Amino acid sequence: MLPWRRLLRPLAVLALAAATLLPAGASATAATDTATASAPRSGWNDWTCKPSAAHPRPVVLVHGTFGNSVDNWLGFAPYLVHRGYCVYSLDYGQLPGVPFFNxxxxxxxxxxxxDAFVDKVLAATGAAEVDLVGHSQGGMMPRHYLKFLGGAAKVNALVGLAPDNHGTTLLGLTQLLPYFPGAQDLISTATPGLADQIAGSAFLTELNAGGDTVPGVTYTVIATKYDEVVTPYRSQFLTGPNVRNVVLQDLCALDLSEHVAIGLTDRIAWHEALNALDPAHAEPTTCASVFS
Structure with missing residues (x-):
């Protein structure tokens, strides 16, 4: 059984955000530029990096809810840079007056x-396409870009680490919202990015109508059965051509990573993501991949 603090943490954070944050409405462009400017300039977000013949596509990392371009990728970005990739990360989904938590x-x-950030990366690197790796919301949000904003022409692969592709019930807690009058409206107004991720939301209904994928892009979903945020965890999976759904514990039964750890610290997940970025040179992912 999950500890109570782990069970209640997502709901507490959601409620706190909805009750205290300012409504989204004003442009967050200035906040985006400031946060991106403060991101590491050595290793990743190096705008002088030119993709090699071995790794011709730059990798764009897309953080999760409450994350940002730096803290979500302190482990994985250097992991990719060390292996010869040009790596970039962006900030998105800012609320006016709310720093760091995007x-x-x-x-x-x-x-x-x-969309704008990918165009910037392509212009700087001269590459024809990018690969996207996203954690949580960052693994799902790009699907809107691919489907509705022309992103499929600029993206080769999307790798999702615990993505909420079909929303979340948050261990069933979202189903209690109707019993708290005004709660759902408050969440939708104060933190619309959270409301959009609730299973059955209008955003997700539109996103998944007509199929999960678009032609020309390969999709990899890497999930953990211990996920306590995106539930049920199999709702993360996609259906369609060029899709591979992976459960970490099928690769290493000893891997106990939950929702946050799969993106921040799990080298087994990282190794499998690396395989998705370079399938021609993929190596089996096992428990020993923590040492790779």
Whole structure:
């Protein structure tokens, strides 16, 4: 059984955000530029990096809800840079007056920010396409970009680490919202990015209508059965051509990573993501991949 503090943490954070944050509405462009400017300039977000013949596509990392371009990728970005990739990360979904904690604005607007950032990466690197790796919301939001904003022409692969592709019930807690009058409206107004991720939301209904994928892009979903945020965890999986759904514990039964750890610290997940970025040179992912 999950500890109570782990069970209650997502709901507490959601409620706190909805009750205290300012409504999204004003442009967050200045906040985006400031946060991106403060991101590491050595290793990743190096705008002088030129993709090699071995790794011709730059990798764009898309953080999760409450994350940002730096803290979500302190482990994985250097992991990729060390292996010869040009790596970039963006901030998106900012709320006015709320620093550091991003991914809270309307997801359709966040996808527009991703669109602009990918164009910037392509212009700087001269590459024809990028690969995207996203954690949580960052693994799902790019699908709006691919489907509705022309992103499929600029993206080769999307790798999602615990993505909420079909929303979340938050261990069933979202189903209690109707019993608290005004709660759902408050969440939708104050933190629309959270409301968009609730299973059955209008955003997700539109996103998944007509199929999960678009032609020309390969999709990899890497999930953990211990996920306590995106539940049920199999709702993360996609269906369609060019899709591979992976459960970490099928690769290493000893891997106990939950939702946060799969993106921040799990080298087994990272190894499998690396395989998705370079399938021609993929190596089996096992428990020993923690040492790779």
């Amino acid at each position: 991914g809270l604005g309307p997801i359709a607007r966040s996808a527009q920010q991703l």
